[in-house]
Amino acid sequence: MNQKFLCDFYRMTGKKFKRNIKSYLNIMFQHNVRYMYWWRKRNKKFIGKIARVFLFKYSKKYGLEIGNAKIEEGFYLGHPYNITINEESILGKNINIHKGATIGKENRGKKLGAPKIGNNVYIGVNSTVVGKIEIGNDVLIAPNTYVNFNVPSHSIVIGSPGVIIPNEKATEGYVNFCV
Template sequence: MTVEEMEKRLRDEASELAANEPLSKLMLEEQVLNRKNFADMLSVTLACQLAGEVIDRAELEKMFNALYIKYPELLVSACKDLNATVLRDPACTSYLEPLLLFKGFQGLQAYRVAHALWTENRPFPAKMLQNIISRKFGMDIHPAAKIGHGLLIDHATNIVIGETAIVGNNVSFLHGVTLGGTGNETGDRHPKIGNGVMLGAHAQLLGNIHIGDCAKIGAGAVVLCDVPPHTTYAGVPAVEVGHPTDDMPSFNMQQDFTRDCD
């Protein structure tokens, strides 16, 4: 779905909902219906969620809009993340819900802006935004981390992604996942996640390890070694227990890891 198509879809959903649910009308008018485009919708929504004692809403909204104009690829990634959330999260019933209500989607988009600031060699505002995201959404993503598009971050609570982590495209995170280091080492010290990987709830991946494309990591697993592509790892410490039954584990979100056992 293009950015323009996403804007129309959100506007159509908001118009229908506002007509049938009076309680939502003011929110929908403020954050969707009275906004000129998708960038404006996303900017005001993130600003409403993140504004507070550190920085006010008007300044945040201005910053988000300016960076969306400068880096339109941020909007393309947001569309892909929004579509991924709708397709993979069974609790999601519309495109409006992730935009306006889901902290996983919102936190990911705010991280993307922090990352843009980081790449401009503006580390202090990037880390300031990271701090606000952590306090407001309960997820902590270092702005230097490199993250692909088409992500689902489900629930988002206690997600931690370290400074040198790399995450591919079409990855799905359940709550409590950590991509962390193993101690106080410096340099390249965080996991590298391939495309199409599914990371189960509270999976802890530690160190400069590589998780192959379309791998599947079990809930509560502690992963300290490389994981080959299209392989299922589970346990503490995690070991190979089989192979995913589908080609793209992150799409189907199958949580029964016993089905993967060889």
């Protein structure tokens, strides 16, 4: 099984994947785990075609639009409905993303491009991160926050327009089961 998916599984369930019925039932019945299982297989030779059929179905059902973005291990889909991630985005390890969040591309201006997001980042409900910007490590983006500017590591971003609040343990208690 794909090592990145095993890390995703651990982050979303809090349990190591074991080749037993309980672990396979988690894949079958938790739609966030099931989606990431097929998403990680989408570029494989034979199984990739099957994976893309399932991804299309789940994308329509749950409103998940995650293109071919570069997503490292430990990806956590919390309340996975209506999440959009641009295919040019780069996401580090241990990213939490929640319902209604958008990681998008800016199509004009100085920030033309998609975001690069560091490790141990929490992206809250209905938050938007857009443009060719960099989000540092250990950053908490609060719910309903609009971010179109660089964010340094160890920060909390809140509001619209976003305000940066330095905090050495910004994601403590929010990003759990790190890999």
